[in-house]
Amino acid sequence: MTDTRATSGITEAQVQAAMEAHPTAFRDPLPLRLRKFALWAFFIGLFCWCLYDFDMSPQRIWTGMDRFGRVLSFMFPPHVWDTWAEWSDILKGLGETLSMAFLGTLLGAIVAFPLSFLGAKTINRVFWFRMSVRRGYDVIRAFETLILALIFIRAFGLGPLAGILAIAVSEIGTLAKLFSEALENTSQKPVDGVKASGGSRLQTIRYAILPQVLPVYISVILYNFESNVRSGTILGIVGAGGIGFLLSDRIAAYKWDEAWMIIFLIIAMVYVIDWLSAKIRTRLIGEWTGAR
Template sequence: MLFVPTRPPIEGIIAEIETARRLPRRQRLAIATTVGILLGTLTWCLYAFDFSPQRLWHGLGRLGDVVSFMLPPYIWTTWDEWRGVLGGLGETIAMAFMGTLIGAIVAFPLSFLGARVIVPMPWLRLASRRGFDTLRAVETIILALVFIRAFGLGPLAGVLAIAVSEVGTLAKVYSEAMENTSARPVEGVRAVGAGPLQTIRYAILPQALPVMLSAALYQFESNVRSSTILGIVGAGGIGFLLSDRIRAYHWQEAWSIIFLIVLAVFAIDTASGWLRMRIIDPRPAATP
């Protein structure tokens, strides 16, 4: 008599798989509650902000009118006009550079206080990290308004606003870069009798410095855009010229200035991206 092994029906297998994949009741309730809160918040925001398809359609029509006013772009014909615009653009880039540089220099020694691999005291690390968060929590434009009130109009207020904000941002990034370093070089340096300063110099910093420099370059690129906004509130630079043209309804000149800002940001982004790649991986590309 031939023995034929029996197989469970496919319906039973599918039912067992579905049962295994079914989430517990508590987890399903948590997901449903989270989705309900998000949908409720979205609905409230749409109501509170007076969102409606009619208003959106009307706003798009007015936006089209503004764009039509900007075209064709204005082209300056005299060197005096170009000198003023290019001078404002250079002032904006210099403001971003000085603010980033000062912030990076100040943030470098402060970042040691927030790194677990360097400072063993939890209370000191916690106080340092909360100080970084406080500096980072205040928006750059608010700092600019405060410094304009204290030091007057001009790029100095913008430089100080960017520098203070960068201290909080870069100090946090630097401390995290040092914490994420490998422990093997540290153990190797300590095994040959190196002290704390020598361990930092020869084991931690060589691993963290590429990340630190890359972060500083990225922040410089971002601060070029931020310094444009700071110029609108009185910190000088190309933002002041842009705000002046918009207030005077010189939309064609405003579009030309926006186009120059975009070109400058694109050039800086390309250059900083190339430098970041050279810093992170300085080895030359292999030739086929």
């Protein structure tokens, strides 16, 4: 490799003289180095303290891995049910989880769509009103879906209804925030074009803004639907219906082989949904872009 100092005509003595004359140009000043050292020492100390406080000792890790290995041995080979009655319960649970995710995402998107316009600065020019709406998004998103499910189970009883409402409420805060950010990132040129042709404010939104954000909306909704399928499994464990309830029941009864088969089916369902949503995204967004 060619030495750049030799090709540029700079000698080693000149480099040393420059380093002595301007030491801060070649290394961080002492206060900055001390701050960096203190920051690294803090993070390393915090990491070590967490390991100690949570009792993550090598002996405990080794013991846990041994028990985990025994659990895995109970899971293999996965159980295959012999009768249609047993299969129908499992398929019904998968259908309930899928329905919970679909209805929850759909209801959340329906409510979030108009709310997103109130939280976008390109649409809502009233600062205090817009910020109040956006803080409302934050309040909704502060509640984890699992907590919402426990609240709705207490209010509406066990079953998929509580899971649907939990997912829907959680999606309102998430989708409204993402939708409003998409509205704020739209290009101003189509808006100026519609205004220049005499279009009203509603026509500007319809013909200049919505065509830009609808592909983003579709992509976000489909992705959240995939995520909510997984969330629906967890909600079933606390009593919100679906395949999670059957999985929890098998684990509580130490039927690890059946539990592992249910996990396989959940993985397969999530994979199929991911594949289908990718196809739908590509087709719809491609057609929408082509139509424009």
